[in-house]
């Protein structure tokens with residue numbers, strides 16, 4: 001192993017930095033590869049870089065569990081799994097070269113397979129975390145089922161680093177499907193949604209579905225037999241498999257539109273919405289990317305009316321990225337933040353000004 | 356070992372003025388069913404851990420969320436501890452009442468509010484039985500995946516509170532993976548919506564935090580679950596082994612071959628014989644262990660996987676491999692497994708069901724450890740596992756009428772859990788900590804970790820009124836327990852004074 005990929009346990013020095021921050025009451029901006037820096041609100045604080053804390057701690061493919069330090073690059077983790085015919089089923093986006101495992105857990109974003117396989121948090125089995133009191137603690141573990149105490153590991157997923165410094169994570173992994181095929185089918189959005197709902201209730205092994213306004217794109221994964229028969233049934237044209245990575249990483253043409261990018265997270269089976277801007281559907285319609293210069297309030301209202309929420313992926317001063325929380329919910333979230341990070345050290349204001 | 360609430364180590368409970376409480380409940384909620392006398396309280400004294408019981412001060416049976424909110428506000432104002440109860444099938448004493456508190460029974464919330472087959476979700480009240488959801492979804496070819504063996508009786512609210520599992524978790528996940536949204540009422544009477552009908556929601560993931568929180572953070576008043584399409588076909592392969600460790604290794608081999616079975620269960624000789632005697636499932640009574648491997652999905656894939664599994668099992672040294680010939684035989688194979696607990700109940704006056712999890716690779720060592728302990732305590736242990744996900748249910752056979760046997764069984768159980776923690780596992784996979792495993796929590800977690808749990812609790816229940824004494828022990832309890840329980844030759848919690 002060369003220096004770049006060598007394993008290194010830097011937990012002690014991370015903990016020392018947190019202890020110093022507690023002493024000086026100095027806020028910390030936790031960073032990995034900074035690939036997702038522009039998602040969420042900007043943070044003022046001393047930089048705490050996790051990248052020296054790196055390497056796979058344990059990986060036993062027959063246990064379907066990998067334990068990895070959070071400063072490890074996501075690509076390195078994915079390569080190690082790939083070498084054993086396994087994968088992170090949630091297919092997390094990188095959004096940049098240096099994405100780390102820590103960033104994936106903290107932001108909790110999942111890729112095209114999410115509606116069928118589960119989200120990042122669904123695969124978290126355990127974590128080690130440096131707390132607001134500067135302790136290095138362990139929650140959860142390397143076993144699939146564990147209901148002892150509160151599930152703090154899954155709470156940390158998607159917490160945007162506001163509750164502690166995640167130093168290590170154990171993830172459930174799965175074997176890669178035996179067979180995968182992607183198809184493109186020219187039908188309109190409305191008909192595509194109807195088709196998808198129909199296929200979902202039958203034995204069609206969907207593992208990704210998007211629509212760009214012109215065509216429906218689907219991926220089928222499973223055994224040889226089921227994928228072959230589903231391909232026959234659906235028809236359309238073969239699509240190169242790298243389409244999904246381009247979608248996940250926002251590299252499709254759609255994303256070069258200069259207007260702000262919004263993400264609408266919506267209930268299953270939400271019909272076509274009359275949205276002001278151009279739309280790219282993912283997750284069979286449950287995640288809709290929207291390029292729009294409409295007012296934030298308008299877009300949030302539209303998302304809310306459909307039972308979902310809207311997040312802005314393009315940062316701009318004065319615009320809140322995350323959907324506002326109901327007042328009572330915000331109050332309890334603030335109480336939770338105060339309990340877990342009493343000195344307000346970790347990524348203050350990254351999610352909401354109050355957290 | 357007595358696990359009833361002990362104010363000396365579990366914390367002093369507020370003194371409740373019963374007359375005032377009952378009067379104010381009647382005044383605020385004239386329509387509310389309140390039980391507070393003698394025989395009426397009997398059915399509520401214990402849950403599935405029936406060795407322990409306590410008479411609650413009062414039992415309330417609300418049927419609207421507004422009533423729950425009012426009850427909570429009242430209890431918050433008057434400092435009354437509240438223990439929630441679903442169907443009372445919990446095996447860890449989670450719904451064990453308190454003499455100084457009310458038992459909030461959610462059983463009357465038994466309506467399925469909405470079932471949307473196209474969106475594949477159902478919105479239900481918390482008292483709805485687990486199986487009732489799948490039954491309601493069945494006409495649409497859908498079902499709710501988590502299937503605890505208690506599914507005909509247990510409530511979905513209780514499932515959320517325990518993060519219940521079942522025999523199909525390896526492939527389909529636990530409760531936490533199969534719910535979208537939960538409405539809860541806090542001890543202050545505030546109704547919060549956690550999660551949403553969309554696949555994620557902004558802010559901290561409180562849905563994940565509340566799942567498995569055993570009624571300590573809030574009361575579940577509504578649950579929206581995901582429904583899945585029923586698999587086109589399901590087949591079960593049964594393999595016999597002359598050696599239990601070989602069976603354990605075969606489990607890893609199946610997974611190494613890239614196959615995730617719908618269910619992968621293992622039973623040892625004692626459980627095989629007990630189940631066969633009871634159910635006549637057609638199990639090989641001479642085998643040291645059997646594996647039941649269910650493959651489900653699309654016909655052609657299942658067919659191919661059956662062949663693969665057969666090859667793996669042959670290589671792993673199975674002495675006999677049988678594919679259930681038809682649906683009736685498949686059902687019989689499962690009936691044996693699903694009735695393993697009552698079957699063991701027939702060969703022993705009493706049994707005590709454990710619920711530890713371990714990394715699968717540790718299985719042979721842990722089995723040897725259990726055998727050793729079983730000899731040491733002169734009590735038989737039957738082993739039933741959710742082998743696919745390393746969740747073991749050792750059943751300790753004892754006779755409560757023999758003085759000291761219950762205590763011996765409990766001690767043996769605690770030792771088995773220690774063993775699970777030692778190999779990197781957990782003291783509970785799906786039954787919860789409740790009151791039963793409160794001392795074992797001191798083995799699995801360090802004082803600082805427990806302190807973090809207490810901090811989380813404070814964010815939602817500052818006064819500690821919701822289900823006090825369950826799930827997370829006080830540091831005082833651990834200090835006291837540590838005195839009796841010397842782990843690896845050193846005392847845990849050296850920094851705490853001993854009582």
Ligand SMILES: Cc1cc2nc3c(=O)[nH]c(=O)nc-3n(C[C@H](O)[C@H](O)[C@H](O)COP(=O)(O)OP(=O)(O)OC[C@H]3O[C@@H](n4cnc5c(N)ncnc54)[C@H](O)[C@@H]3O)c2cc1C
Nearest residue numbers: 441442443444445449503504510512513516519520570575
């Ligand atoms: C024969 C048998 C087999 C079993 N098999 C399995 C199995 O395979 N898998 C498994 O996971 N479990 C199993 N169990 C355990 C039990 O059935 C589950 O834990 C179940 O989830 C409990 O549901 P309940 O409604 O009976 O809850 P209860 O026992 O009433 O309560 C359990 C806990 O949940 C809390 N609670 C209940 N309702 C609410 C609510 N509305 N809001 C907040 N808190 C609430 C209670 O305070 C308590 O802490 C089995 C039990 C038996 C008796």
